[in-house]
Amino acid sequence: MRVIEPHIHMIARTTQDYERMAMRHTIACCEPAFWAGYDRTSAAAFHDYFTHITTFEPNRAAQYLIDHYAWIGMNPKEAENIGLAREVVSFVPDFLDEPNVLGIGEIGLNKNTSNELEIFRKQVEIAIEHDKLMWLHTPHLDDKLKGTRLMLEVLADFPKLDREKVCFDHAEEHTLQMIRDAGYWAGMTIYPVTKNSPARVVDTLEQWGTDKMLVDASGDWGPSDPGTLHQAIFEMRRRGHDDDIVESVFYDNPCHFLGQVPKFKHKPRR
Amino acid sequence: MSGLQSPKHPEELLDMYYNEMRSHLLEVASAFDRIERQGGTDDARLTKLRELARIAVDESPERAKRFQEYLSV
Numbered sequence: 192m193r194v195i196e197p198h199i200h201m202i203a204r205t206t207q208d209y210e211r212m213a214m215r216h217t218i219a220c221c222e223p224a225f226w227a228g229y230d231r232t233s234a235a236a237f238h239d240y241f242t243h244i245t246t247f248e249p250n251r252a253a254q255y256l257i258d259h260y261a262w263i264g265m266n267p268k269e270a271e272n273i274g275l276a277r278e279v280v281s282f283v284p285d286f287l288d289e290p291n292v293l294g295i296g297e298i299g300l301n302k303n304t305s306n307e308l309e310i311f312r313k314q315v316e317i318a319i320e321h322d323k324l325m326w327l328h329t330p331h332l333d334d335k336l337k338g339t340r341l342m343l344e345v346l347a348d349f350p351k352l353d354r355e356k357v358c359f360d361h362a363e364e365h366t367l368q369m370i371r372d373a374g375y376w377a378g379m380t381i382y383p384v385t386k387n388s389p390a391r392v393v394d395t396l397e398q399w400g401t402d403k404m405l406v407d408a409s410g411d412w413g414p415s416d417p418g419t420l421h422q423a424i425f426e427m428r429r430r431g432h433d434d435d436i437v438e439s440v441f442y443d444n445p446c447h448f449l450g451q452v453p454k455f456k457h458k459p460r461r
Numbered sequence: 462m463s464g465l466q467s468p469k470h471p472e473e474l475l476d477m478y479y480n481e482m483r484s485h486l487l488e489v490a491s492a493f494d495r496i497e498r499q500g501g502t503d504d505a506r507l508t509k510l511r512e513l514a515r516i517a518v519d520e521s522p523e524r525a526k527r528f529q530e531y532l533s534v
Contacts, residue, residue: 333533391525397466399463399464400463401465430469430477431469
C-alpha cells in the first residue's frame with residue numbers, strides 16, 4: 192500500500208522521520224509554508240524559508256525515495272504584522288514556478304482578524320490569477336467554526352474560483368458539513384490533543400464517505416508524529432475496512448487532488 | 462451524506478474500545494480530583510468541562526459535533 196502525506200512541516204523534523212515515513216511506504220509528502228514557532232522579523236527570513244522548502248527539503252526527502260512538494264504562502268498567524276505580510280505576499284508569485292511547488296498554502300485564518308482576512312483574500316486572488324491549487328488553514332480550537340465560515344464567505348466572493356482546486360485543512364466534526372456542502376475538498380489533520388485523533392478521522396470517513404477527503408498528520412515542531420498517519424491506516428484496517436478502500440483514501444485521493452498540477456507525478460490507481 | 466459502512470457490529474466495537482473509553486474517562490475523573498485536592502477553583506473552564514462531560518455521555522447522537530459546537534465562539 193502506497194501512502195501520500197498531504198501536509199507535513201518537514202523543516203521541523205529529523206532526517207530519521209523521512210526514513211521512518213519511507214519504511215511505512217510513504218512515497219510523497221507536501222510541505223505547506225507556515226509559522227516557524229516564533230514571529231519572523233523580516234521578509235528576508237520568509238524568502239529564506241521558501242527557498243529552504245523548495246531546495247533543501249526535496250533533496251533531503253529524495254534520499255529516502257520520497258517526492259517532496261511544497262506550498263508557498265503567508266501564514267495567517269504572522270499576517271497580523273500587516274506591513275511584513277504585504278511584503279511577503281509580494282514575492283509569493285516568484286516561487287510558484289519552482290519544480291516542487293503545487294500552489295498557495297497554507298493560507299487562511301488564525302484568530303479571524305481583519306488583517307488576516309486581508310492577507311487571505313489577497314492570496315486567493317493570486318492563486319486564481321495564476322490558476323494554482325490552494326491549501327487552506329482553518330483556525331484551531333474555539334475559533335475554528337467561525338473562521339471556517341468566514342473563509343467560505345471570502346471564497347464565495349470569487350465566482351471564477353474552481354472549488355475542485357481548494358482544500359480546507361484541519362476540518363473536524365463541526366466544520367465538515369459546511370465545507371462539503373460548498374463543494375470543496377476537506378483535509379483532516381491528526382495532531383495530538385488539539386486536532387483529530389486517528390480514531391476520530393476514521394469515524395468521520397465512516398460518516399461522510401471517502402469522496403474528496405484527505406488525511407494528514409501535520410508533523411511539525413510541536414508534539415506530533417508523522418507516524419500518526421499510519422496509525423489512521425491501521426485504525427481503518429482494524430475496523431474491517433477493505434485495503435482497497437483504505438488505499439483510496441491515503442493514496443488515490445491525494446493523487447486526484449494534487450494531480451491537478453502536472454508537476455505532481457503520482458497517478459491514482461483509478 | 463454518503464458514509465462508509467463499518468463491517469463491525471456494535472458489540473465488536475465496544476470490545477475494541479472499552480478499555481480506551483474507560484481509561485479516558487478515568488483520566489478526566491483523576492484530573493478533577495487533582496485540582497480539587499489542591500483546594501479547587503471556580504474557574505469557568507471547569508464548568509465548561511463538566512458540561513462537555515455531560516455531552517460526551519448523553520443519549521443523543523452527534524456527541525462529538527455537539528461537543529465541538531459547545532466550545533466554538
